[in-house]
Amino acid sequence: MRLHRVRLRDFRGVHDREVVLAEHGVTVLQGDNEVGKTSTVAALDLLFDAADSSRRADIRHAQPAGVDAGPEVEAEVSTGPYRFVYRKRWLRRPSTELDLLEPTRQQLTGAEAHARVTAILDETMDRVLWRALRVEQHTAVGQADLGGQDALTRALDRAASGPTGPGTGAGRPDPAADDGLVARAVDELRRYRTPSGRATGELRAAEVRRAEAEAEHERCRAALEAVERDVVARDRLDAELAGVRARRRAHGDEVAALEDRWAALQSRLREVDAARGRAVLARERATSARERREARDALVAAVDADAATAAETAAALAVHEAEHVAARDVRDARRAADAAARAEATAARRAADAATRAVGAARDRAELADLAERLRRVADAEAGLAAAERVLAGASVDHDALAELEDLARDLLRAEAARDAAAARVELSAPGALTLVVDGEELTLAPGETRTLPVAGSRALSVPGVLDVRVRPGLDEAGRDDAVRERARELAEACEDLGVADLEAARAARRAADDAARRAGEHRSALARELVGHADAAALRAAHDAVRDRLEGLDAAGAGDDDLAALRAAADAARTAAEDAAVRADEADAACRAAEDAVRDADTRAAVLAERAADARHAHARRVEELRAARADEPDEALGEAETARRDRARDAEREHEALAAALADDDPDTVEARVVNARGVAERLAGEVARLEREHAETTGRLQAAGHQGWHDQLAAAEAELDAAGREHDAVTRRAAAARRLHDALTRHRDRVRRSYVAPFRAQVERLARIVFGPSLSLEIDEELRITHRTLDGTTVAFGALSSGAQEQLGLCARLACAALVDPADGVPVVIDDALGHTDPERLARLGAVFTAATAAAGAAQVVVLTCTPERYHGIGAATVVPLAPSRRPAERGAPVRDEALRPADDLPAAAPGTVLDLPRAPRAG
Amino acid sequence: MRFVHTADWQLGMTRRYLGARPAKEAGGPTGEAQARFAGARLDAVRALGRIADDAGAAFVLVCGDVFESNLVGPDVVARACEALASFRTPVLLLPGNHDPADAACVLRRPDFARRCPPHVTVLDTPGVHEVAPGVEVVAAPWRSKHPLTDLVGEQLAALSPAPRGTLRVLAGHGELDVLDPDDDEPARIRRDGVLAALRDGRVHYVALGDRHSAWADAVDDRIRHAGTPEVTDFDEVDPGHVLVVDLDEHAARVRTETVGRWRFVRHDAALDTDDDLDALDVWLAARPDKERTAVRLVLRGTLSLRQRTRLDDLLAGHGHAYASVEVLEPHSDLATVPDDADLDALDLHGFAADAAAELFAAAAPEQGDAEARDALRLLHRLVTP
Known part of the structure; x- marks a missing residue:
């Protein structure tokens, strides 16, 4: 669709204005606020959508305030093969006029005209795209919803399938693309399945119904089968009962016969038992008789054995007496030897003690001599030490005092030297020997000798008799002399303090003191040496006295014969002799004790043997008495006879028993008994079986009677019918659900495939334009709904929503202009932008100008209409047709003619070109 | 006696x-x-x-x-x-x-x-x-x-x-x-x-x-x-x-x-054309005592999507009058094969047309993909409300 011109009359603030638009490229309508830019677009919507009879709110608002006139809009439009002029007036004398210019001239009015225009627009124009490509005032330039646009879809279809593509239904609206077929398919699928694929609604109900029907059918079938099993069981039980009862009767006879036979056998069994008892008794009696005879034999043997034993013990006692006496003799001899050995040992020990004492006395005497010598040396050392300490106590010059004296003496020498150095000197020389007196002393000068005299004080020289010379020193020299004197005086005083004559004496005193100290040290160390092992001299002396006292207690036998080594050897020999004697005494003692033990053992043995002999005698006597009594009671011959008689009786009884038992065994009583027991068991079992079968029979009958009232057949029939119906319903619903899913899947798959194929050409176009703004590194991600999802710039990818408002605005505009550039000229609709790009900086604005130009450069590209009150935003658009809008007021309100201004052409366009505003003066219409 | x-x-x-x-x-x-x-x-x-x-x-x-x-x-x-x-x-x-x-x-x-x-x-x-x-x-x-x-x-x-x-x-x-x-x-x-x-x-x-x-x-x-x-x-x-x-x-x-008043009727029908559907419609309409009649249909033939939809509507309509109308699946051999007319009737473009074409290909008789046929029927319903 292309707009050629739009004329508004009495539409909001516009009195009467016609805007002519450029057929191609960008038309910028610029004007101040409220000049009626937005009204122009709104008027077009009303013209196309609202019937002239409509009194919608937006139509009522379009009526100019205070004027009794209906708003009127007229537009010249070409779309598809059509070109027409369409005019509508609302509210006051409403009218609709259509002047169809192409392809065939035709004029229509009223509802007919409206219907015709609606048909033409539906046929040739994508009205949704017309809305989508518009940017309204005051709204952010976001993403246009382009996913379902017919014209764009066709353009992309064409682009996606190449220049030789099918181009299906070009120029015809595509009902499947936008009439919600996919949505209806989804709704159909949702009747059966939730989005997660679970069964729901009818499908779920059908599944539940079938499951319940299956359960019910199973329940009824099981019940019916149970009844049928019971029927069969009843028949079987009838037959079994009859059989078991017959067997039981037959068995009864057999049992009776066996019981009779068993009773007869049992009486004979008792006889055998009695015979066996008799035989056992007789055998027992025979055994006891034999035992009594054997006891008598044993007794006789015991008497003989006891007699032998008594004789043996008596003999043993006699033998032992001799051994006993020998033992006592040995013991007595050993006792005597032991006493002798003990006396020898005592004597030897005394001799050893005496020798030891002699050695101790000799050692004490040596120690006493040593101690006396040490005491003497201690006394000497103490005397030397006392002398040295006295010298030390008398010494007055210590080291410090001596050093002070030395210092003073040095000072004196130094003062004298200083004085002598500074003193005037009198040099005396005489050509010939001369004697003169100097300070009263005579001095002789040899010839040629020169003598120098210092003038320390006044000096008197005189050549006796020749000359008296008095030399006096100057004042300085006198001072130095005083100093010398002072020093000398100090030295003298110091010496006096110390009690010495002079420095030399002090030094000698010092040396004497040092010598005394050294001697004292020597004496002290001698003392310490001598006193080793004792606290002091007194202790040493005490030790000496102790030893002396000890010696005085001893007899002076060995005194003077103090050969200690000899004494020690004698002591050692005596001790060894004493030890040997002790050993011999111990041995004699042990031998004596052994002999004593032997005597005691012999005593014990004698007692034992005596007792044993007595016992044997007593036993023998008892046994003899016993035998006598027994024989008196029953002689040996009687015992023998009884034994023989009883043994014969026992043999007879046993033979009788054996005969009876053999006779019974021939009749096999065990087998008979086993058969009787078994027959009784069988009878019992048969009775139990009959009882069980009768019980089962009664139970089964009871169950069958109960089942008769349940109507299981009817229930099963109903359940089968329900199962059948539920199964059919389930199959049908399942089929429908499967069909719904299949259709849904096929539709969405193909739609997604197509959309994916659309993305590439659309993205290429958008990127072409957007790179003008953002630079060549830009790339975009576009989803199947043709929305920009991400922008990548200089390698950085940002989601669309996270972009700045400005960038979103610019990308949104690029997307719309890309649509305008993409769609077929026949399908194209004008892109209307109402005061957008408020977020765009001047640099980007300049680039966007290039975008506008690039998007509209192609031949047949869509119209772009920009409405703005800030024309500088769009100065950058090279090929724009600028249409300035001025207020269009009613003649009565008009202050000044505006036509000149209004007709001012933009840039260098000729005045008659499109992009002019004709503000037509005309007479005010009557209400 | x-x-x-x-x-x-x-x-x-x-x-x-x-x-x-x-x-x-x-x-x-x-x-x-x-x-x-x-x-x-x-x-x-x-x-x-x-x-x-x-x-x-x-x-x-x-x-x-x-x-x-x-x-x-x-x-x-x-x-x-x-x-x-x-x-x-x-x-x-x-x-x-x-x-x-x-x-x-x-x-x-x-x-x-x-x-x-x-x-x-x-x-x-x-x-x-x-x-x-x-x-x-x-x-x-x-x-x-x-x-x-x-x-x-x-x-x-x-x-x-x-x-x-x-x-x-x-x-x-x-x-x-x-x-x-x-x-x-x-x-x-x-x-x-x-x-x-x-x-x-x-x-x-x-x-x-x-x-x-x-x-x-x-x-x-x-x-x-x-x-x-x-x-x-x-x-x-x-x-x-x-x-x-x-x-x-x-x-x-x-x-x-x-003494019996009910009827259990089995009916075999070949369904390939709209005329066959008309005939079935007429047959079902002509039965007397429908409330005491159970009908078991054995259907054979090939129907387009549109015809299949019509068949479903037809059976559902008569099913209300009869005691029972059921199609005996194990013995029936009724294929639903979308034809070009079905595709045209969908009037789809762009990716939806691609998706439909894929389903059509899968639903072809030699593929035998029943789920794709069901999906196409659903698509048919969604596109033509």
């Missing part, structure tokens, strides 16, 4: 195609048509009772399968007893294979015995029963569901020829070997033995049950199946009758009376 020969009342029978209701409500006849069908069976019994009364019959002989099962509910038993009570003619009931005289036999059940009218006799013991002076009925009742011998032959073998002046009717249940030559079935009735017994006068009429279609032996028409008095299945030939038999020692004159 006149009596009424009938069999196979099958009281308590239900048919699943007559409708169902959810299992939790089960317990009696289910569904509206089901209930009417159960009522119709009782009506047929009453009708034959009236016929017997009006004809002055000596007795009504029911040759087995009085009840559908030994385990029918007390309500079925009670209603049956009520229907029998309306008879004035004595009734003889023979246990058949559905209600054998086993431990669970319904004819011995306390609830039946309590309600059973005095003129009703249960022939649950085999052998000769004298039902009137000079009239004997030889009963060959089923004692279990799976007898191991020819019960009729067994009874006939034990008989000596009837005394002069005595008419003997044998009451049996089961198929003759000529009708169902199944060698493995030991309970088949040997026709030769039956014919011999008729020839030598041991019996004069052999009344049989079990076959729901009426039938008479070609050699001796005294061997007869009465058929069920009310239809029970689609494959029955001429059901819905009772036989009024006038019997003497040499021949039987048999009159057929109709």
Whole structure:
């Protein structure tokens, strides 16, 4: 669709204005606020959508305030093969006029005209795209919803399938693309399945119904089968009962016969038992008789054995007496030897003690001599030490005092030297020997000798008799002399303090003191040496006295014969002799004790043997008495006879028993008994079986009677019918659900495939334009709904929503202009932008100008209409047709003619070109 | 001597195609048509009772399968007893294979015995029963569901020829070997033995049950199946009758009376064109007594999507009038193959057209993709509301 011109009359603030638009490229309508830019677009919507009879709110608002006139809009439009002029007036004398210019001239009015225009627009124009490509005032330039646009879809279809593509239904609206077929398919699928694929609604109900029907059918079938099993069981039980009862009767006879036979056998069994008892008794009696005879034999043997034993013990006692006496003799001899050995040992020990004492006395005497010598040396050392300490106590010059004296003496020498150095000197020389007196002393000068005299004080020289010379020193020299004197005086005083004559004496005193100290040290160390092992001299002396006292207690036998080594050897020999004697005494003692033990053992043995002999005698006597009594009671011959008689009786009884038992065994009583027991068991079992079968029979009958009232057949029939119906319903619903899913899947798959194929050409176009703004590194991600999802710039990818408002605005505009550039000229609709790009900086604005130009450069590209009150935003658009809008007021309100201004052409366009505003003066219409 | 020969009342029978209701409500006849069908069976019994009364019959002989099962509910038993009570003619009931005289036999059940009218006799013991002076009925009742011998032959073998002046009717249940030559079935009735017994006068009429279609032996028409008095299945030939038999020692004159009012109709139709659909529509519309008619359709042919939709609408429309209309799937061979007209009718473009084309390709007859056809039908419905 292309707009050629739009004329508004009495539409909001516009009195009467016609805007002519450029057929191609960008038309910028610029004007101040409220000049009626937005009204122009709104008027077009009303013209196309609202019937002239409509009194919608937006139509009522379009009526100019205070004027009794209906708003009127007229537009010249070409779309598809059509070109027409369409005019509508609302509210006051409403009218609709259509002047169809192409392809065939035709004029229509009223509802007919409206219907015709609606048909033409539906046929040739994508009205949704017309809305989508518009940017309204005051709204952010976001993403246009382009996913379902017919014209764009066709353009992309064409682009996606190449220049030789099918181009299906070009120029015809595509009902499947936008009439919600996919949505209806989804709704159909949702009747059966939730989005997660679970069964729901009818499908779920059908599944539940079938499951319940299956359960019910199973329940009824099981019940019916149970009844049928019971029927069969009843028949079987009838037959079994009859059989078991017959067997039981037959068995009864057999049992009776066996019981009779068993009773007869049992009486004979008792006889055998009695015979066996008799035989056992007789055998027992025979055994006891034999035992009594054997006891008598044993007794006789015991008497003989006891007699032998008594004789043996008596003999043993006699033998032992001799051994006993020998033992006592040995013991007595050993006792005597032991006493002798003990006396020898005592004597030897005394001799050893005496020798030891002699050695101790000799050692004490040596120690006493040593101690006396040490005491003497201690006394000497103490005397030397006392002398040295006295010298030390008398010494007055210590080291410090001596050093002070030395210092003073040095000072004196130094003062004298200083004085002598500074003193005037009198040099005396005489050509010939001369004697003169100097300070009263005579001095002789040899010839040629020169003598120098210092003038320390006044000096008197005189050549006796020749000359008296008095030399006096100057004042300085006198001072130095005083100093010398002072020093000398100090030295003298110091010496006096110390009690010495002079420095030399002090030094000698010092040396004497040092010598005394050294001697004292020597004496002290001698003392310490001598006193080793004792606290002091007194202790040493005490030790000496102790030893002396000890010696005085001893007899002076060995005194003077103090050969200690000899004494020690004698002591050692005596001790060894004493030890040997002790050993011999111990041995004699042990031998004596052994002999004593032997005597005691012999005593014990004698007692034992005596007792044993007595016992044997007593036993023998008892046994003899016993035998006598027994024989008196029953002689040996009687015992023998009884034994023989009883043994014969026992043999007879046993033979009788054996005969009876053999006779019974021939009749096999065990087998008979086993058969009787078994027959009784069988009878019992048969009775139990009959009882069980009768019980089962009664139970089964009871169950069958109960089942008769349940109507299981009817229930099963109903359940089968329900199962059948539920199964059919389930199959049908399942089929429908499967069909719904299949259709849904096929539709969405193909739609997604197509959309994916659309993305590439659309993205290429958008990127072409957007790179003008953002630079060549830009790339975009576009989803199947043709929305920009991400922008990548200089390698950085940002989601669309996270972009700045400005960038979103610019990308949104690029997307719309890309649509305008993409769609077929026949399908194209004008892109209307109402005061957008408020977020765009001047640099980007300049680039966007290039975008506008690039998007509209192609031949047949869509119209772009920009409405703005800030024309500088769009100065950058090279090929724009600028249409300035001025207020269009009613003649009565008009202050000044505006036509000149209004007709001012933009840039260098000729005045008659499109992009002019004709503000037509005309007479005010009557209400 | 006149009596009424009938069999196979099958009281308590239900048919699943007559409708169902959810299992939790089960317990009696289910569904509206089901209930009417159960009522119709009782009506047929009453009708034959009236016929017997009006004809002055000596007795009504029911040759087995009085009840559908030994385990029918007390309500079925009670209603049956009520229907029998309306008879004035004595009734003889023979246990058949559905209600054998086993431990669970319904004819011995306390609830039946309590309600059973005095003129009703249960022939649950085999052998000769004298039902009137000079009239004997030889009963060959089923004692279990799976007898191991020819019960009729067994009874006939034990008989000596009837005394002069005595008419003997044998009451049996089961198929003759000529009708169902199944060698493995030991309970088949040997026709030769039956014919011999008729020839030598041991019996004069052999009344049989079990076959729901009426039938008479070609050699001796005294061997007869009465058929069920009310239809029970689609494959029955001429059901819905009772036989009024006038019997003497040499021949039987048999009159057929109709008591059944329901019809079970099977219809085979080839459906390939709109004309075929028209014909089916007309056929369904032309049936009388639709509320007492169950129709089973066997359909063959190939239909387009549009035609298939029309068929569905057509069947649904008639289904409301009939007791039952069902398409017998296992025997039907009806293909739905979308044609170009269907594709054009969808009027799709763009990806929807691609999707439709894919489904069409999958739905082609050689692909056999039923789900794709269903999907196309759904698409058809979604596009053309």
